[in-house]
Amino acid sequence: MYYNVKAAPGIKVPREDKPTTYIDDTAPVSIAPSTYYRRRIADGDLILLGRADTTPVTAANVEQPTPANAEDDGDKE
Numbered sequence: 001m002y003y004n005v006k007a008a009p010g011i012k013v014p015r016e017d018k019p020t021t022y023i024d025d026t027a028p029v030s031i032a033p034s035t036y037y038r039r040r041i042a043d044g045d046l047i048l049l050g051r052a053d054t055t056p057v058t059a060a061n062v063e064q065p066t067p068a069n070a071e072d073d074g075d076k077e
Contacts, residue, residue: 002030002052005041013045 005028007013012022015029016036023029023046030052031037040046 001033003033003037004028004049004052005031005037005046006049008045008047011045013040 005023007023007025009025012024015021015023016031016034023031028049037046041048
């Protein structure tokens with residue numbers, strides 16, 4: 001099971017498997033729920049976005065808002 005996370009605004013969190021690579025606040029990343037990541041979530045350095053499906057999240061497969069769905073004010077007539 002994997003979870004999607006992003007770093008808190010302005011924070012760069014080292015990846016557990018590659019300490020020279022960072023999770024930042026620009027794109028979600030899929031992580032395994034290890035003790036290291038749970039501690040970073042509890043400390044507020046990582047923001048838990050939810051449970052990931054079987055495909056790890058990368059910047060290439062994150063759905064970006066389109067003008068049609070970016071500003072939905074909820075008015076349905």
